[in-house]
Amino acid sequence: DSGVTQTPKHLITATGQRVTLRCSPRSGDLSVYWYQQSLDQGLQFLIQYYNGEERAKGNILERFSAQQFPDLHSELNLSSLELGDSALYFCASSGGLRDYGYTFGSGTRLTVV
């Protein structure tokens, strides 16, 4: 167990639907990062939250949104899903000044049919 928990592990949904992916960071980590990894692709940075505030934004579609709650867990919302959104979505957390490590969750595999 890496300390970062992502749920669900697998998700199959139809085009046009909306889903929510959840991430609980490692205890004490304030930063949460979301990444998308399509088949045979590298990891594309989507968005970062730090202590509840959006810190950085990457190649995140307007149909996607995220938030970080007071208990520091984060949710990534994907709406109007398209076949091309099928991918592995990773959440990672870091402790910042305490240590410069990034811990990854096991990912949520999203399949849009």
Add this chain to the structure above:
Amino acid sequence: AQTVTQSQPEMSVQEAETVTLSCTYDTSESDYYLFWYKQPPSRQMILVIRQEAYKQQNATENRFSVNFQKAAKSFSLKISDSQLGDAAMYFCACATGANSKLTFGKGITLSVRP
């Protein structure tokens, strides 16, 4: 913004031999950190090794070591005594300071021949 380049999409190594995976990066920051991550077929992202840019000494973790050439902005990973379990995709990544995102290269698929 930083960029990370892994120009070799695939490499192969004989079991027990040594292999070096290449990575170059570009950043205008003076404070940055470099990482190698392993992604086996399970798709879990596993930290292999990390290097702080301010440290001149190359990082080492058991059979894994890096060759950090700061002036050339090169950060290669050497795997000694390769094992079948080393077969995976390897990603090079860079982060500029605390609480900043990781930027990844496209990755390299390493196969290990028995």
